[in-house]
Each structure stands twice: as structure tokens, then as C-alpha cells.
């Protein structure tokens with residue numbers, strides 16, 4: 001089972017990265033393969049709302065007209081068996097890079113074939129509030145909303161705050177282990 005983690009942090013040594021790593025260690029310990037994508041290290045523009053009515057190629061063809069790294073990351077998700085979206089909590093919500101990416105992913109899912117390899121895919125969301133520590137539950141709600149619109153099978157959402165990150169690291173490892181061993185009967189179709 002291959003799991004790709006999509007990260008909305010810019011810091012591979014930060015709290016968000018550590019949370020992702022704990023989860024992926026769990027996946028690996030159960031025999032799963034893993035990969036990480038840092039959205040801020042890639043070129044991801046925000047949606048241009050191309051046409052007058054606000055729609056665009058996304059609605060007609062299930063793909064985005066912008067020639068940046070978006071399509072390659074979507075293909076990486078499609079090729080994986082499962083995905084984790086891991087974001088730092090900003091203002092009690094998703095980081096800008098995670099917002100830009102999921103906004104565009106939601107759009108391609110509207111057009112023909114766009115949901116292929118996304119809909120029904122087992123997915124975990126992890127939201128890390130590393131400042132004051134507030135806002136992780138709200139960020140989970142926000143993340144779940146957009147992931148469900150895209151059609152992912154959101155099997156778990158894990159809020160982490162600065163004050164409980166050590167304890168949550170164990171939970172993330174165990175969740176990763178469980179996630180890698182999910183029997184297909186536990187997953188929506």
C-alpha cells in the first residue's frame with residue numbers, strides 16, 4: 001500500500017512535518033510505502049476563476065488550465081492507494097498552500113473524469129496548531145469539508161496542538177499503522 005502525504009507547511013523540520021513523519025512511520029512499520037510532497041516547495045498557483053461565469057476547463061474536462069506543478073501532484077495522488085493531508089493551522093484554518101491546492105482539486109472533481117483516482121480513496125487529515133494551540137478542531141472541520149466534496153473517503157481527522165504534540169505523535173504512529181492495514185471492507189466504495 002502506497003500512501004502519499006501532502007504537506008501545507010514550508011518547514012521539513014517543523015511541527016507539521018514531525019506530525020506527518022510520525023504518521024508515515026506508522027504506515028511504514030505496517031509494511032506500507034510512503035512519499036511526501038511539500039506544496040510550498042512546488043509551484044501551485046491559486047485558481048484563476050478563468051471564465052466570466054467563474055467556471056473553466058475544470059468543469060468541462062476535469063482538469064486545470066494552469067501549467068504548474070498541480071497536475072503532477074494530482075497524478076501522484078491518483079497513483080497512490082491512500083493519501084494524508086497535513087496542514088499547519090493558520091487562523092484556525094488551512095494554510096494558504098493547502099487551501100490553494102485543495103480548492104483546485106475540488107474544481108477538477110467537478111468535470112468529467114476529474115474524480116478518477118480520487119473519489120473513494122482512503123484519506124487522513126492532520127491539522128497542527130503549533131502556535132497558541134487553538135484552532136485545530138476547526139481546521140479539521142474545514143479540511144474534511146473540502147476533502148469530502150472532492151470525494152475522498154475521509155477515514156480519520158487528527159487535530160494536534162503544541163501542548164499535546166508528544167502524546168499525539170504516538171496516536172499518529174498508531175493511526176498510520178492502522179491506516180496501512182485497512183481492509184478494503186472498512187473503506188467506502
Ligand SMILES: Cc1cc2nc3c(=O)[nH]c(=O)nc-3n(C[C@H](O)[C@H](O)[C@H](O)COP(=O)(O)O)c2cc1C
Pocket residue numbers: 009010011013014015016017088089090091092093128129130131132133134135162
Ligand atoms: C499566519 C499564521 C497563522 C497562524 N495561526 C495559528 C492558529 O490559529 N493557531 C495556532 O495554534 N497556531 C497558529 N500558527 C502557528 C502554526 O500553526 C505553526 O505551528 C507554526 O507556523 C509552525 O509551523 P510548521 O509546523 O510549519 O513549522 C499560525 C502561524 C501563521 C504563520
